[in-house]
Amino acid sequence: GIVFPHQELDSTMSFTSIGCKWMQSENPLLSDEPIGTDKDIGRCHQEGEVVSTGEFNPMERSWCRDMALNPGRVHFVGPYLDAWSDHLWLISVGQAVYDRRTSKFMGCTLMDISVDKMTDALKLVKTGETSLITLVKWDDDGTVVSSLKWDSDAANEVTTVDNPELGTGLSSDDFTYFKNLVNFSAPWKPEDVKAKFKSE
Incomplete structure (x- = not known):
C-alpha cells in the first residue's frame, strides 16, 4: 500500500x-x-x-x-x-x-x-444564537460524525443523533423519517424536499 x-x-x-x-x-x-x-x-x-x-x-x-x-x-x-x-x-x-x-x-x-478537524470547521460556520450544527452519517443509526456537543477527546464510542446530550431534538424515528423523505441517492433539489415535507 x-x-x-x-x-x-x-x-x-x-x-x-x-x-x-x-x-x-x-x-x-x-x-x-x-x-x-x-x-x-x-x-x-x-x-x-x-x-x-x-x-x-x-x-x-x-x-x-x-x-x-x-x-x-x-x-x-x-x-x-x-x-x-x-x-x-x-x-x-x-x-x-x-x-x-x-x-x-x-x-x-x-x-x-x-x-477534530471537522469540529474545528463547524465552529467557523455562522448560525443563529440558538442554532447548533451536528454532522450526521447517512447510515441506519444516524451516527454522529462531528458536533460541538460531542466531546470526541473524551469519547470511547460513537454516539447517535438521538442522544439528548447533543441537543438535536431528534429521535431515531425522526431521523428515519427525514432519511426516507426522498431518495437522497439521486439528484434532488432543496425546494422539492421542502415541498414533500410540507405535504406530509
Whole structure:
C-alpha cells in the first residue's frame, strides 16, 4: 500500500488480519474470475493473525475488502478510533480501484479525516444564537460524525443523533423519517424536499 503524505507507523504496534480469502470472491466487474490470484492471497496473513504494523497490508483490512466487493461507489468508514494513534477519531473516505482496461482489481484508495478537524470547521460556520450544527452519517443509526456537543477527546464510542446530550431534538424515528423523505441517492433539489415535507 502507498501512504501519502508519508506516515511513519510504530512497528511496536499491531493489527488483526482479516486474511485475504475474500479475494476468491467473483470479480464484480469480470464475471467468472476471482478478485485476486492465489499468489495475491498467499501474500496475506491468515484471518485472526496479529500482525506487526511493519507488515501492514491494506488487503488484510475490512475497509479494503468492502470497497473491493462493492466498486463503483465511494465508501465512508467511521467514525472510529485510529489504531495507530492515541485516541484520535477518524472518518475515512475511499473507493476500490479496478484497471479500466482489464477490469482487474488493483487496490483501494483511502483518505482519513480527523473528527477534530471537522469540529474545528463547524465552529467557523455562522448560525443563529440558538442554532447548533451536528454532522450526521447517512447510515441506519444516524451516527454522529462531528458536533460541538460531542466531546470526541473524551469519547470511547460513537454516539447517535438521538442522544439528548447533543441537543438535536431528534429521535431515531425522526431521523428515519427525514432519511426516507426522498431518495437522497439521486439528484434532488432543496425546494422539492421542502415541498414533500410540507405535504406530509
